[in-house]
Amino acid sequence: MPNTLYDKLWNEHHIKTLDSGESLIYIDRQYLHEVTSPQAFEGLSKKGLLPWRLGANIATPDHNVPTERGDSFTVENISDDISKIQVVELDKNCNKFGIKQFDITSANQGIVHVIGPELGYTLPGMTIVCGDSHTSTHGAFGCLAMGIGTSEVEHVLATQTLKVSKLLNMKVIFEGTPQRGVSSKDIVLFLIGEIGTAGGNGHAIEFSGSYIESISMEARMTICNMAIEAGAKVGLIATDSTTIDYVKEHSPLSVDDLALAQKHWNNLFSDKEAIFDKEIVIDISQIKPQVTWGTSPEMVVDYDAGLPELSMQTEANKKNIELAKNYMGIKEGEKLTDLEFDRVFIGSCTNSRIEDLREAASVIKGRIVSEKITEAIVVPGSGMVKAQAEAEGLDKIFKDAGFIWRDPGCSMCLGMNPDQLKPYERCASTSNRNFEGRQGNLGRTHLMSPVMAAHTAINGVIGDLS
Amino acid sequence: MKVIGNELQIKGIVASIDRDNIDTDQIIPTEYLKSIKKFGFEDYLFDGWRYLDDGKLGISKNERKINHEFVLNQEPYTQANILLTRDNFGCGSSREHAVWALRDFGIRVVIASSFGDIFYNNCFKNGVLPVKLSKDQIEEIFKAEVGEMSVSLDSKKIEFNNTYQYEFEVEDNLLERIVLGLDDVDMTLKYKNDIKLFEELRKKEKPWIYADE
Numbered sequence: 001m002p003n004t005l006y007d008k009l010w011n012e013h014h015i016k017t018l019d020s021g022e023s024l025i026y027i028d029r030q031y032l033h034e035v036t037s038p039q040a041f042e043g044l045s046k047k048g049l050l051p052w053r054l055g056a057n058i059a060t061p062d063h064n065v066p067t068e069r070g071d072s073f074t075v076e077n078i079s080d081d082i083s084k085i086q087v088v089e090l091d092k093n094c095n096k097f098g099i100k101q102f103d104i105t106s107a108n109q110g111i112v113h114v115i116g117p118e119l120g121y122t123l124p125g126m127t128i129v130c131g132d133s134h135t136s137t138h139g140a141f142g143c144l145a146m147g148i149g150t151s152e153v154e155h156v157l158a159t160q161t162l163k164v165s166k167l168l169n170m171k172v173i174f175e176g177t178p179q180r181g182v183s184s185k186d187i188v189l190f191l192i193g194e195i196g197t198a199g200g201n202g203h204a205i206e207f208s209g210s211y212i213e214s215i216s217m218e219a220r221m222t223i224c225n226m227a228i229e230a231g232a233k234v235g236l237i238a239t240d241s242t243t244i245d246y247v248k249e250h251s252p253l254s255v256d257d258l259a260l261a262q263k264h265w266n267n268l269f270s271d272k273e274a275i276f277d278k279e280i281v282i283d284i285s286q287i288k289p290q291v292t293w294g295t296s297p298e299m300v301v302d303y304d305a306g307l308p309e310l311s312m313q314t315e316a317n318k319k320n321i322e323l324a325k326n327y328m329g330i331k332e333g334e335k336l337t338d339l340e341f342d343r344v345f346i347g348s349c350t351n352s353r354i355e356d357l358r359e360a361a362s363v364i365k366g367r368i369v370s371e372k373i374t375e376a377i378v379v380p381g382s383g384m385v386k387a388q389a390e391a392e393g394l395d396k397i398f399k400d401a402g403f404i405w406r407d408p409g410c411s412m413c414l415g416m417n418p419d420q421l422k423p424y425e426r427c428a429s430t431s432n433r434n435f436e437g438r439q440g441n442l443g444r445t446h447l448m449s450p451v452m453a454a455h456t457a458i459n460g461v462i463g464d465l466s
Numbered sequence: 467m468k469v470i471g472n473e474l475q476i477k478g479i480v481a482s483i484d485r486d487n488i489d490t491d492q493i494i495p496t497e498y499l500k501s502i503k504k505f506g507f508e509d510y511l512f513d514g515w516r517y518l519d520d521g522k523l524g525i526s527k528n529e530r531k532i533n534h535e536f537v538l539n540q541e542p543y544t545q546a547n548i549l550l551t552r553d554n555f556g557c558g559s560s561r562e563h564a565v566w567a568l569r570d571f572g573i574r575v576v577i578a579s580s581f582g583d584i585f586y587n588n589c590f591k592n593g594v595l596p597v598k599l600s601k602d603q604i605e606e607i608f609k610a611e612v613g614e615m616s617v618s619l620d621s622k623k624i625e626f627n628n629t630y631q632y633e634f635e636v637e638d639n640l641l642e643r644i645v646l647g648l649d650d651v652d653m654t655l656k657y658k659n660d661i662k663l664f665e666e667l668r669k670k671e672k673p674w675i676y677a678d679e
Contacts, residue, residue: 024661082501085500198557257673258674
């Protein structure tokens, strides 16, 4: 029987079907960070258990860490006492159980979904979990990767398995060549606008088509990262030569192991005749840069288009749109190009990889951040990305333009560390969620690509893409 | 304890929030994820809507500026144990804290036309029952201005105003976990040998996954 990629990964990791009808599936890799792990470790200790397989786990602190650290910063230097407790707790738990951690002083510390692939811990065909919904990122490698709750983090630590029911299969086919200045972020935002934030609920989405085949691993990770914003906890892309080249460059595997593995990896695609429960084809050549206007990623339009008008809406829609416009401080009739921005954030597990920084820098080069912008920051996703960018001189381009060049972390993607919006500040952000208060209480977030964020930094407004 | 208390009937006050796509950042903002505990989140539920000021972990509701417009600050809804909302409730982040906050406030049942996948899963591990109804049924309940409701776990029915009765679907094994408060880790460890056998075979067939061990 022909299988989808998701079916293949599911079958390969399937241990047994339980009386309940659920399945027990084997987990190859678990990433841990400081926010969703302490209660899981506590649960493990209370039961008197040890991690089932130590080597499966990789930890790093990312959500709480300040991004202005400089040299010789240690956990003791975190000024928010409550944040510090959580980072200390991760240190303690990793030391106690013997889990490999890239701690706050490590040159390889970074956002968990950035360091996993670049350090070669994410390998094609793996099942990967993390107490973080953006774990879907790793699906770009042909992995079955998903975000889980803290109870499940404990379950995976204790049993190396997850108890789950099988998802449905959805296929999204992106065909065509993108217009100049349009990146993978625009493509995935467009998709979310089309199918909605619940469009992928209950499904694993496989992204395919000539566009996907043509893009880098970084761009593929951006797309799989945002699968969860379309409601799908699993996003997937078939393994091909782009994947394998990336893995060869980043993985510490021996030549023999790589050769053996590659035979298996070459089979990580959906069979031609495989049946999907849902299929969507999108011609991406018509897509313009996308920017969100509201408080859900599905509230997204072409950067220069008009916004939904209240008078044109059904009763049900009207309320959602009115609430969002009120929160975002957008008057009826206003467009995105009418809005003035206060802050710019380039970073997050969606867009903080080297390619993202290169694209933004290419716009910034030789220009100056607008006076209207009170703060523009670039937060590389990891120590490795930061070092690479500095070797290429990107940090200098950003700094010369008036950007602040930071240390790795989740930063302003979410209000858990010192990087936060003040009430009513409007931010051009390359992150993944424009939810109310996500970047700070009453802050206003507009999601966009690194290129659009760079233009917005230079102009203080959206519109000029020259 | 995760147990609801072996009750097969949940009766109580219904609070409603008429919005689609209520995400887990709305249910509990990131600030409160700094806690390393599994309990004590009741004062932070819907923090951005419930208060007029910006809160911090450890500051109780008595020290906050209450938003009296918000339903959970109005009587009798301060005692609500059933929440009625619209589409895609609990979308976004995987934070189990969202369910902990609902549970700690006293919410035992959430009724919506759909739920975020990860949130839905997290509910059953903490004794909160997510009930999926059709959009039309949800619309009817909003219109009926229901005050109290009764949710039967064994017959999978909700009843209110003496006239309305809806059946809902939920997998028996998930429901059982709520009623009995079963612990997944204990249950899975019964299959320890199956897992070990699987792992041994995998090590032989795919050694690169275990290369650094």
